[in-house]
Amino acid sequence: MEQGEKIIANQEEFFNQNAQSQKIPTRESLFTTYANKEQINGFLWIENQRKILEYGCGTGTSLDIFFKNRQRNKYKICGVDIAQLAIDKAKENYPQFNFYKISNNKIPQIKNDSLDAVFMFHVLHHADKYQEIFREIHKKTKKGGRFLINDLTSNNPFNKLARLIFIFMPNFVKRKFGDDLVVGESIPKKNKVSPEKIRVQLEEVRFEIQEMGYGHLFFFVFGWLDRFIPFSKVTFVRFFYKKLISLEKALLRYTFFQNGAEVFYIKCIKK
Numbered sequence: 001m002e003q004g005e006k007i008i009a010n011q012e013e014f015f016n017q018n019a020q021s022q023k024i025p026t027r028e029s030l031f032t033t034y035a036n037k038e039q040i041n042g043f044l045w046i047e048n049q050r051k052i053l054e055y056g057c058g059t060g061t062s063l064d065i066f067f068k069n070r071q072r073n074k075y076k077i078c079g080v081d082i083a084q085l086a087i088d089k090a091k092e093n094y095p096q097f098n099f100y101k102i103s104n105n106k107i108p109q110i111k112n113d114s115l116d117a118v119f120m121f122h123v124l125h126h127a128d129k130y131q132e133i134f135r136e137i138h139k140k141t142k143k144g145g146r147f148l149i150n151d152l153t154s155n156n157p158f159n160k161l162a163r164l165i166f167i168f169m170p171n172f173v174k175r176k177f178g179d180d181l182v183v184g185e186s187i188p189k190k191n192k193v194s195p196e197k198i199r200v201q202l203e204e205v206r207f208e209i210q211e212m213g214y215g216h217l218f219f220f221v222f223g224w225l226d227r228f229i230p231f232s233k234v235t236f237v238r239f240f241y242k243k244l245i246s247l248e249k250a251l252l253r254y255t256f257f258q259n260g261a262e263v264f265y266i267k268c269i270k271k
């Protein structure tokens with residue numbers, strides 16, 4: 001959906017604007033759970049930790065997923081982000097937790113070796129100097145603490161093809177994707193992320209990789225299609241989609257298909 005739009009390179013500026021813009025809530029469907037499955041599974045890996053940092057928390061959308069079925073009083077959550085207005089919104093929804101605006105990939109508000117776990121969702125493709133971010137997170141995490149990353153690769157050929165529809169029907173697409181990262185005519189600059197490079201950088205700052213995985217080969221496209229015509233409400237089509245999900249999972253075990261995955265996740269531990 002990117003052609004013809006204004007691309008904002010200053011992420012702080014974009015995400016401050018984004019925090020103020022009214023978003024249309026996503027319609028719950030088979031696809032919303034499927035789209036978030038790497039995050040949902042990742043949360044199971046850190047849910048028994050108490051002191052947790054979300055790096056690049058934005059307005060707190062991922063915290064909403066985390067706290068869908070967990071008690072807030074079991075956790076000491078801290079969120080950091082470069083966008084003050086996003087943090088203000090997160091604080092409104094989670095007044096019992098601490099949120100800090102940060103800059104230059106540094107978190108002076110948090111003591112060294114103090115965090116049980118950190119998670120970072122969809123930040124890398126908006127950031128640079130990853131090594132600096134990883135080094136800072138490593139410093140703030142306890143020995144044996146967990147670090148979970150979930151991000152987009154932008155490698156998926158089907159998604160690239162599907163985005164072409166925007167050229168022909170921009171307004172129609174915009175109406176259907178009201179929850180997307182678009183403010184007026186602007187979208188944020190996005191970087192292509194190489195999961196392999198990220199793995200190497202994490203190891204360089206002495207994180208030990210526990211698990212790495214890939215998601216979403218062609219299923220995003222079906223999810224998009226469902227916004228235009230909600231086929232997934234039809235029982236027969238839901239059955240077909242579920243079969244496709246199994247096929248996609250099987251294909252993503254092979255390197256060839258992993259290279260075209262839209263999403264990757266990495267679970268690692270501070271040595």
Ligand SMILES: C[S@@+](CC[C@H](N)C(=O)[O-])C[C@H]1O[C@@H](n2cnc3c(N)ncnc32)[C@H](O)[C@@H]1O
Pocket residue numbers: 011012015055056057058059060061062080081082083086102105120121122123126127128
């Ligand atoms: C796509 S949003 C994701 C927000 C949230 N993690 C979620 O999953 O809903 C990306 C967030 O990363 C933040 N961000 C970008 N670069 C950053 C950096 N270098 N340090 C901290 N936050 C950053 C942006 O301000 C934005 O809030």
